[in-house]
Amino acid sequence: MSFVSKLVCAKCDTKYRPSENQIMCARRDFGRLDIEYDYRRLGRFVRRADFGKGQNGIWRFSNLLPVKERFAVSLGEGGTRLLKARRLADRIGLSKTYLKDETRNPTGSFKDRAMAVGVSKAVELGVKTVVTASSGNAAASLAAYSAKAGLSCYAFVLESASAGKIAQLTLHGATVIKVRGIEKGEDPTVHAMLRAVETQGWYPCPSFGPFNPYQVEGPKTIAYEIVQQMDWKVPDWVIVPTGSACLLTGLWKGVRDLLELNWIQEPPKLAPVQPEGNSPLIKALKKNLPFEELKPERSPKTIAQGLSDPYPWDGDAALEAVRKSMGEGVSVGDGEIVTAVKELARNEGVFAEPSGAVGVAGLTKLLSEGLVDRNESAVILVTGSGLKDVSTTVPRERVE
Numbered sequence: 001m002s003f004v005s006k007l008v009c010a011k012c013d014t015k016y017r018p019s020e021n022q023i024m025c026a027r028r029d030f031g032r033l034d035i036e037y038d039y040r041r042l043g044r045f046v047r048r049a050d051f052g053k054g055q056n057g058i059w060r061f062s063n064l065l066p067v068k069e070r071f072a073v074s075l076g077e078g079g080t081r082l083l084k085a086r087r088l089a090d091r092i093g094l095s096k097t098y099l100k101d102e103t104r105n106p107t108g109s110f111k112d113r114a115m116a117v118g119v120s121k122a123v124e125l126g127v128k129t130v131v132t133a134s135s136g137n138a139a140a141s142l143a144a145y146s147a148k149a150g151l152s153c154y155a156f157v158l159e160s161a162s163a164g165k166i167a168q169l170t171l172h173g174a175t176v177i178k179v180r181g182i183e184k185g186e187d188p189t190v191h192a193m194l195r196a197v198e199t200q201g202w203y204p205c206p207s208f209g210p211f212n213p214y215q216v217e218g219p220k221t222i223a224y225e226i227v228q229q230m231d232w233k234v235p236d237w238v239i240v241p242t243g244s245a246c247l248l249t250g251l252w253k254g255v256r257d258l259l260e261l262n263w264i265q266e267p268p269k270l271a272p273v274q275p276e277g278n279s280p281l282i283k284a285l286k287k288n289l290p291f292e293e294l295k296p297e298r299s300p301k302t303i304a305q306g307l308s309d310p311y312p313w314d315g316d317a318a319l320e321a322v323r324k325s326m327g328e329g330v331s332v333g334d335g336e337i338v339t340a341v342k343e344l345a346r347n348e349g350v351f352a353e354p355s356g357a358v359g360v361a362g363l364t365k366l367l368s369e370g371l372v373d374r375n376e377s378a379v380i381l382v383t384g385s386g387l388k389d390v391s392t393t394v395p396r397e398r399v400e
């Protein structure tokens, strides 16, 4: 049973009934339609100890997902391991270090949690064609779920997307349209996608909240899994690789669900990590700017492809998440990211792509700056598989 009560535009506060099936705000203001739940009713219906019991993956949490369960399209997403990182913990000097291994999702990144929900909603709505804008992983994931559901998929991707991601896209049957790179802080793939939505009536399913609020709900399940895996003890920190900030937003929504239900008492401190060559959100945090004054990065430069969005579309919620959870933002250089990939691979047997490993670099920096205490616990989200993009991290290719 779903307990969605309403959708509320994050920009203009317009409210929509769930049955209106709205995807974007009708005022075209690019406000994310935040999905709200009836926690009172839900709290009477499920007890904490029974939440998601006896099933696997994200759909065991369908009470807090915005799709009727009979429409669920699944490839086995979610239910990833929480690994105690013993050797890495010694190296960085934080004994309670954990890895949430999202490389183990069906297409190799956490985006599967989001796209599973986004595509399931498309099926519920009777949609036939979906479209996305992406630096790679979200599109590859959307293509796989579209294949499973029998939907047509169009993907506008940056020309810089790695060969591995393009191969996934085309083999899953998506139509790939490569678009020239980011200029003057604008991502041309987003414009191309919006034009297709307007002219063709296709269902938008990028991993940005303002263009599809349903998929944002998928990554919430990471928060539920972490606290369950820690026996309902909340870690002090969760370290989050951040590009468009949809992952951080989803995670925060999941934390808030648990707080509203009174199933946890304190949020974990959330720490977004961005590459130095593209860190608009971290800059806004450090300068204590409101979201409206956040400046897009004019020309992002980083080996972390998945973190190259020049504008954090979900930055409003992300800033709130960091501030309300008493978290901290941090940016790391490409050299530190390469080191993080190697440390993870050599010490923990986890093979991550650069975007997937930035959390290790971020935690290392937070520790050295004294922002994370050595007695605290931290969960690093390892968001994407190293097999996605070997060009930047194989030893013979020098970075810097």
Ligand SMILES: *Cc1c(COP(=O)(O)O)cnc(C)c1O
Pocket: 109, 110, 111, 137, 138, 207, 241, 242, 243, 244, 245, 246, 247, 248, 306, 307, 309, 353, 355, 356, 383, 384, 385
């Ligand atoms: C998309 C992506 C991220 C960042 O998620 P956002 O929602 O864009 O902040 C991090 N890691 C990987 C591997 C990704 O594909």
Ligand SMILES: [Zn+2]
Pocket: 009, 010, 011, 012, 013, 014, 025, 026, 027, 028, 029, 030, 031
């Ligand atoms: Zn609005």
